[in-house]
Amino acid sequence: MAVHFFHTSDWHLGQFFHNHDREYEHAQFLDWLLEQIQEKQPNALFIAGDIFDVINPASSAQRQLYQFLADAHAIAPHMQTLMIAGNHDSGYRIEQVEPLLAKFKAKAVGVIQRNADNQLDLDRLLVPIYDAENKVIAWCLTLPFLRTAEITGLNEQTQNAQNAIAYLHQQLIAEAKRRKTEDQALILMSHAHMQGGETSDSERPIIIGHEEALSTALFDDVIDYVALGHLHKPQKVQHPHIRYSGSPIPLSFSEIQYKHQVLEVKIDPQAAPEQRLQLGSLLIPRSVQLHRIRGSLDEVFQQLKALPQGTVERICQRDYLEIEYSTDVPPPVDLRQQIEQTLPEQRYRLLRICRVYTPQEDQAADQSKIDLAPPTPDSLFKQLWSKMGYQPDASVERDFMQLLIEAQHSLEQEQP
Structure with missing residues (x-):
């Protein structure tokens, strides 16, 4: 029997966009998703990590998630919801509410655990998917964001992160093969940066064992579908069955052109190879638009005048606006005031004005961008590193990022 599920990821509930909360936009997305669930009645909903935007999400963000789970269960009581932790999530936090999740037929896998023999606890990572008659129709191999401390040191094959990642995949897939029958599908859900994936500027770097991107060679041919999270652009990675669903809303201006979607997947293990996997895209309506205006000051003001007019009463529903202008002379001191006077009242949220300095012909050809964004x-x-007189060194940068991730992980473990 075919298994039918939705693949989504990177919700980033609780995100603040230039100090504006996204609660309204997330609410619109979740309401839309509930409509799709009610109409399509899938067997499962997969959320492939970065459920929340920060490891200690606000109560309003947590309330959005749990209210959605309750509503989804009410309209599709047979549907399972399966979530994994991303690098923005606290794996321990999302697992703490397991009794609550169970009431809504939901499960969260946040961390890689070991059993009493110091071996990988594979049982927690292999989740059966049932049909309406409570028959197992698929297995989901769940791999949350892999932290070095959780997966290294098990044996001689896990002395470094890359070897440990390969060992974990091998062991998990081998156990799945032992459990599955010919009429059951295998789905792997993972939160990782895969080689060949296209990034935006809103993804936090993931560096594991000095290697940022993982190889699709980790996935055995027996896997019918790989549901990925982390990259915000919907895309396949080398193979049609290895997919990023992408984020449901644009999380930065670099994502303006993304076609945000939820992937609808059907797998029939007993069908012919060319008919085994069916993929569809459910395009998500954008409730708040993002506008990026670029050009000289004259061109900027022309574009501002051409923007859609009309009043939007609620601030949370007003469009976002970013302006990047080029000039070879100092801008007028009242530039922001001029821009605001040109814009229609109560329609836009002006988030950022950025100047790109354009040098004269007899000056250096390189352009320099002046931006007041806070440093990372x-x-x-x-x-x-540069001020100390050292040359750029990729290995040093990777070591620093690894230490930064480990420090963040330590902070997560200290969270109450």
Whole structure:
């Protein structure tokens, strides 16, 4: 029998976008998703990590998730919801509410655990998917964001992160093969950066064992579908059955052109190879638009005047606006005031005005962008490294990012 499920990821509930919360946009997405669940009645919903935007999400973000799970269970009581932790999530936090999740036929896998013999606890990572008659029709191999401390040191094959990742995949897939029958599908859900994946500027770097991207060679041919999370652009990775669903809303201006979607997947293990996997895209309506205006100051003001007019009463429903202008002379001191006076009232949220300095012909050809965005730990490290007189060194940068991730992991474990 075919298994029918939705693949989504990177919700980032609780995100603040230039100090504006996204609660309204997430609410619109979740309401839309409930409509799709009610109409399609899938066997399962997979959320492939980065459920929340931060490891300690606000109560309003947690309430959105749990209210959605309750509503989804009410309209599709047979549907299972399976979630994994991403690098933005606290794996321990999302697992703490397991009794609550069970009431909504939901499960969260946040961390890689070991059993009493210090071996990988594979039982927790292999989740059966049932049909309406309570028959197992598929197995989902769940791999949350893999942290070095959780997977290394098991045996001589796991002395470093890359070997440990390969060993974990091998052991998990081998156990899945032992359990599955010919009429059952195998689905692997993972939160990782795969080689060949296209990124945006809103994804936090993942570096594991000095290697940022993992190889699709980790996935055995027996896997029918790989449901990935982390990259926000919907895309396949080398093979049609290895997919990022992408984020449901644009999380930065670099994602304006993304076609945000939920993937609808059907797998019939007993069908002919060319008919075994059926993929469909459910395009998500964008409830709030993002506008990015670029050009000279004259061109910027022309584009501002051409923007859609009309009043939007609620601030949370107003479009976002970013302006990047080029000039070879100092801008007027009242530039922001001029821009705001040109815009229709109560329609846009002006988030950022950025100047790109355009040098004269007799000056250096390189352009330099002046931006007042707050520095990040990695950008500060690179600045200090340069000021100390050292040349750029990729291995040093990777070591620093590894230490940064481990420090963040330690903070997560200290969370109450």
